[in-house]
Amino acid sequence: MNAISVPEGAAGFLARFAAMQGRLPGDSTLRAAAAEAFRALGLPGASRGRRVEAWKYTTLQPLGGMSFRSAEPAGKIAIPDSPARIVFAGGRYREDLSTAVPGFACFADQPDFGELSWPDRDPMVALNTMLAEDGAILTVPAGIDAGIVHLIHAGIDGTSAHPRHMIRLGGGARLTLIETSAGSGRYLHNPVSEIHVADGAVLTHVRIQTDGTEAFHLATIYAAVAAGGTYDGFTLNIGGRTTRTEIHATLNGPGAIAHLNGAQLLTGSQHADFTSVVRHAGPKGTSRQTIKNVLAGHSRGVFQGRIEVARGAQGTDGYQMNRALLLSPDAEIDTKPELEIFADDVKCSHGATVGELDAEQLFYLRSRGIPDNEARSILVRAFLAEALDPVTNDIARGLLEDAVALWWEGQAG
Amino acid sequence: MLDIVGLTASIGDKAILNGIDLSVPAGEIHAIMGPNGSGKSTLGYVLAGREDYTVTGGSVRFENQDMLAMTPEARAAAGLFLAFQAPIELPGVNNANFMRTALNAIRRAHGESELDAVQFLKLARAEMKRLSMDAEMLRRNVNVGFSGGEKKRNEVLQMAILRPRFAVLDETDSGLDIDALKIVADGVNSLRGPGFSALVITHHQRLLDHLVPNRVHVLAGGRILRSGGPELAKELEKNGYGAMLAEAA
Numbered sequence: 001m002n003a004i005s006v007p008e009g010a011a012g013f014l015a016r017f018a019a020m021q022g023r024l025p026g027d028s029t030l031r032a033a034a035a036e037a038f039r040a041l042g043l044p045g046a047s048r049g050r051r052v053e054a055w056k057y058t059t060l061q062p063l064g065g066m067s068f069r070s071a072e073p074a075g076k077i078a079i080p081d082s083p084a085r086i087v088f089a090g091g092r093y094r095e096d097l098s099t100a101v102p103g104f105a106c107f108a109d110q111p112d113f114g115e116l117s118w119p120d121r122d123p124m125v126a127l128n129t130m131l132a133e134d135g136a137i138l139t140v141p142a143g144i145d146a147g148i149v150h151l152i153h154a155g156i157d158g159t160s161a162h163p164r165h166m167i168r169l170g171g172g173a174r175l176t177l178i179e180t181s182a183g184s185g186r187y188l189h190n191p192v193s194e195i196h197v198a199d200g201a202v203l204t205h206v207r208i209q210t211d212g213t214e215a216f217h218l219a220t221i222y223a224a225v226a227a228g229g230t231y232d233g234f235t236l237n238i239g240g241r242t243t244r245t246e247i248h249a250t251l252n253g254p255g256a257i258a259h260l261n262g263a264q265l266l267t268g269s270q271h272a273d274f275t276s277v278v279r280h281a282g283p284k285g286t287s288r289q290t291i292k293n294v295l296a297g298h299s300r301g302v303f304q305g306r307i308e309v310a311r312g313a314q315g316t317d318g319y320q321m322n323r324a325l326l327l328s329p330d331a332e333i334d335t336k337p338e339l340e341i342f343a344d345d346v347k348c349s350h351g352a353t354v355g356e357l358d359a360e361q362l363f364y365l366r367s368r369g370i371p372d373n374e375a376r377s378i379l380v381r382a383f384l385a386e387a388l389d390p391v392t393n394d395i396a397r398g399l400l401e402d403a404v405a406l407w408w409e410g411q412a413g
Numbered sequence: 414m415l416d417i418v419g420l421t422a423s424i425g426d427k428a429i430l431n432g433i434d435l436s437v438p439a440g441e442i443h444a445i446m447g448p449n450g451s452g453k454s455t456l457g458y459v460l461a462g463r464e465d466y467t468v469t470g471g472s473v474r475f476e477n478q479d480m481l482a483m484t485p486e487a488r489a490a491a492g493l494f495l496a497f498q499a500p501i502e503l504p505g506v507n508n509a510n511f512m513r514t515a516l517n518a519i520r521r522a523h524g525e526s527e528l529d530a531v532q533f534l535k536l537a538r539a540e541m542k543r544l545s546m547d548a549e550m551l552r553r554n555v556n557v558g559f560s561g562g563e564k565k566r567n568e569v570l571q572m573a574i575l576r577p578r579f580a581v582l583d584e585t586d587s588g589l590d591i592d593a594l595k596i597v598a599d600g601v602n603s604l605r606g607p608g609f610s611a612l613v614i615t616h617h618q619r620l621l622d623h624l625v626p627n628r629v630h631v632l633a634g635g636r637i638l639r640s641g642g643p644e645l646a647k648e649l650e651k652n653g654y655g656a657m658l659a660e661a662a
Binding site: 359360361363364365366367368369370371372374375378379381382383384385386 | 497571
């Protein structure tokens, strides 16, 4: 056994880091440590015999055999028209496509790795920390309502992007951040976002992932919520070959709220993993998670949800639900809920349901003259409409509904 | 209009219909009465095409079409309507959208133009007014959170909007108060005419006071035991099924 052997799939990324090390912004010691961690951890599932519990159902083995380059500085991409938008392509900020957003700086100019992440433990965070070239640093000062900001990422064929985002809301501030990730071709989108919600602030964070069918999307989000603050997150996963949405939310102050909701619509041989860790560190925190999966073809959905309640977190209220609708006998859902509770005055519940379309509902619709395929479509869309229920912002809701409708048209066609 | 000959059907290994012979001419309303478990609801489901029942023999012709060969949606397009005894809840499906989708599917099948949302709402509101229903029910999800009576009225509303030529009403009167019962009966009576027939499954004479049937059939053990005029329902109300079953045995 060779002590300096590089785990499978990691060599290309490490070589790229070695080549560009001197030109990367920010703390070079932190990057070097992240590179060491990545060398030790490797891509989960890529090396035989290395199994990590946190990646029980998801392997990045296919990613290991591929090589990616850094994106070219320019190139044409289609960008939705929205008044406040921050656009990245291939992990690089595109000033020409963005609008002036108050409180925005790019990571390349003001690198900020924050303090919440664990590059030493989470391999995709180590990879990001090692290779991040750019990202969005967005600050909303105390008491300000920043309205809606769109954060757009376009994937570029053959490249890997590792944007590093930092979102800070001051006391009582409000922001609706609508993040979209799309593109075509074979690429890797590996963002890490750190989010700070101060006392009484509210961040509505809607993520719409419609990456290309050959793409990998491996995102990690760390959110810290202070007293009376709300992190209201919703992720829609539609695209990508292999995707993982890993969210760590820590409820620090009394009365903090975290919503980690989502929907995953998969087909073909797609694989989507939604992994969450909610830490109730302060008292009287509330966490809500409902993840709905609609799985067609040979697709596989994963939900791993962990709720940790610290000793002092009395009056915690945690809820977690994973629902799956299997549209094909070859589709699969894996659910792993975990509760770790060290306080005694706690209300925590979790559940999971798996099913096919309800035969009685289907017959009821058909008995009214609605053709079988249309009746099925109505029932799937009803299931999805309920999945989108937690999103109350009209603009975000409209974008989600459009994405869902487009997906469903693709299934029916 | 509807001709059932020697119809037998089962669910799993259990035979439920054991040879039904029944003809309902155009313009007539027939009542089906009978003890619980006699196969009344099964008959309704089999006519509407529910797939978990297996038809093991016999035929059903609807205006000279072989109805048993048709899908549930094709039967509805041909003019059949089943008012469910226990209407199904559809969470996430808006009641107005549901009915408009159904109406447009049927109109499409007839080569007619579809109604847009405004045209449909006008039609639906008019029908709801006639049925003394609150228009707010259109905004709710189909049957979700409806009371028993609201569910039954919602079935009658669908019937009024879809204007079938043959309706099967499966205990649409159960659980209704007298006012609601009258509304249901009025809904059916308003469709009554030479081009409309109905099979009314009921346990109670009360509905038949408002909805006077041309014929009454008594179903027991998956067979029609006796048929007669409206007076047969009155006889049953008075003597119960026991005497009739004993007589037949």
